[in-house]
Amino acid sequence: MTVSPFFKYLFRFVALAYLLVLLIVPVGLILWRTFDPGDGSWYAGFENFFTSISTPAAVSALQLSLLIVAIVVPLNVLFGVPTALVLARNKFRGKSALQAVIDLPFAVSPVVVGVSLILLWGSAGALGFFENDLGIKVIYAFPGLVLASIFVTVPFVIREVEPVLHELGTDQEEAAATLGSQWWQTFWRITLPSIRWGLTYGIVLTIARTLGEYGAVIMVSSNLPGQSQTLTLLVSGRYDSGNEYGAYAVSTLLMGVAVIVLIAQVILDAGRARAAK
């Protein structure tokens, strides 16, 4: 259907205005507040920014966040790819139940994630003996942060790899099998390369989500600057103690990460489209 020019411009204007007001202006404001030093010299703004994100507490937060990513991503790939394989290639009893469980993290509020971990692993929780008798601290310690991050990122790799496997079919793998290839050879040389776009996409989403997780980690972390503060906890910690500029600075850093994620998505989309042809 062809829309009259009036409506065409009206729709365009309203849609863009909505996006401008809701997305662009607030984000732009943060960037402005971060980089505008108020005395006219743009160079000083960048200096303030860098000083603010290189305090010892900020560096520790960055290290902690990256460490969590370094653990969460491999685990998700290690367990996610076989899960996607079994979902795409096999029929078995309970398959739809498994599908539903994989989608669960999307339906769970981050605060509920934190609560569930506290109720499970906390010293008064169902598995409290881990902490009380075995001395393995989960809540208020590093494992808690990792478990919270894995919970919320479980679906990403699986959900990005599974459709790709679905569409690929098993032709190439079958051919390799008849030619005598072992399962790990087939996996490494045929399956893995063919899912690399989906897998990378899933990894990018996992990284973005892990770095950005807030609601779950604020409940399971002891939130000590320099020890157990992730980047997102640093933002809220700085805001709470009145260091608003510092909060803006770290937010800008995280926004930079988000922009990189968006760029990666665009590149990967293009790569997928090319590969599909």
Added chain:
Amino acid sequence: MTAVIDPNPEATRPGSDDVRPGRRGLLRGNRYGSTSLRVGVASIWLSVIVLLPLAAILWQSAGGGWEAFYRAVTSRSAVESFKVTLTISLGVAIVNLFFGLLVAWVLTRDEFPGKRLVDAVIDLPFALPTIVASLVMLALYGPNSPVGIHVQHTKWGVGIALLFVTLPFVVRSVQPVLLELDRETEEAAASLGANNWTIFKSVILPALLPSLLSGAGLAFSRAIGEYGSVVLIGGAIPGKTEVASQAIRNAIETDDRTGAAAISIVLLVFSFAVLFVLRFVGSRAAKREELAP
């Protein structure tokens, strides 16, 4: 065409299946180790990470008996937080339904310089940490607002923050369907003399309805559980801006573990119900597509 994860991938792939008679026997089982081993590993992984913690919530709330659960869920703070959460989330889902459709329409049916950029930017709320979204909203709509809009501690503040984080859901849900829409039917209707509104109402909207509902449902489900983006701008005023997730956090911090568990379960039930309905609608729509000529 990016980050929204379709909750039911098989629904949009009608006709695909992994049962190809004859070949299966040769391959199933031995290629990557037995199926049951892989299913077992996947199940254990998902159980430890996802199911066990959720079960702990059930365990905690059941521990006090039905009476304690009921009392916690009907306490004033719980009920007020539910009211606030549900009303604001519903409003947000509806607003984003309209604007999401509009944005998706403009992105698929219109051409203008910079469209690709706009398309990429839509996913920003997905990629942004929620606490950053909260700070972003606060900068513009809080006490230091450069445009003089001060909606912190009000329902509008919470609403705007939720609009921000749920923006992409409807857009990304509707966009692919709109792209693949068969223009022939529209052209046929136009040639039969139907005006634009009729075409939209009778041809386009019905085709978009499942994806619209799906997107709105995802937006709603996300909004009712949202915490990070409302925590700075909302102010947690009981009965006015305290959302369910804040009530849960408050409960667990004041050691009311059963209360926290109980409110969590209600929240989960709402989310699951919405997603279950979505899955149902989605597979119904997929079946209809399959049967369509």
Added chain:
Amino acid sequence: MSNNVKSRWLPAAAVAVTATLLAACGGGSSDVAGGGGGPAAATTLTVVAYAVPQPGWDKIIPAFAATPEGKGVAVTASYGASGDQSRGVVDGKPADLVNFSVEPDVTRLVKADKVAKDWNADATKGIPFGSVVSLVVRKGNPKHIKDWDDLLQPGLEVVTPNPLSSGSAKWNLLAPYAAKSNGGQDPAAGLDFINKLVTEHVKTRPASGKDATTVFLQGSGDVLISYENEAINTERQGNPVEHINPPQTFKIENPVAVVTSSAHLEQANALKNFLYTPAGQKLWAEAGFRPVDPAVAADFAKDFPTPQKLWTIVDLGGWSAVDPALFDKDNGSITKIYKAATG
């Protein structure tokens, strides 16, 4: 195929290298811009504190590091609602020293075997500093608030935190209670006032004293009940507020205790003792807290006016009587009023 492998692993390798480089850079607990590059500390003490003493600790920590006992000791401090922090430590939050708002939050740790039973048996009674309950109003005092009765003006909104999580909240409600009940002799009158105050004038429910200040500064409410030290520091930050000490108010005493499970008992005790030295006391006074050392208090007398009538927790029977009676989670008289009013 090998090209593929290379191009796939290259970005991963780049990330790994960057990560390693980053890991080598020093992290630490100081969040002061440009405050990096000191010698790495041999010991790190963790202080888990209530919400508002950061101005004091920010002065104490560097001063302690300059003492012989404090050499090579870094201190990380965590601030939050007193009750929540106390429960956190019981649940396993790491702590070497605790500084809470009210004594019951330390008693909880004694019951959990994390603090020695005799933590307050010595002459210091475990209290290195304190304050009084104060009323914070907008600059110019537009509502003409002078005393507790003024809080019951129709339409006036009062900001005070949640007594279930905050220590500040308990002090804030004990002050009018003591004033109206004449030191606990007429509990009904006291509770009646609290009832009117909370039911009709308290609309928000901030979790801690600091959150209450934030909510007030962001525009909600007409009067904030808070610590005098918090009022002083808020004013020093340039916010458009002023504070009034009502004629009858309450003596706030904030305890500090060493956690017995600490791995650094010697240093923790050294830090605790530093708080009582004249140097330490002077720093607390400079940060707006009323010192307990009489000599230092005399030096700062003009900053801390003496109220007409200063009620203390002893007048009401001590925390062991007051806390269960008024603030018990389920049966405390004031808790019940608060829960009925705010849900």
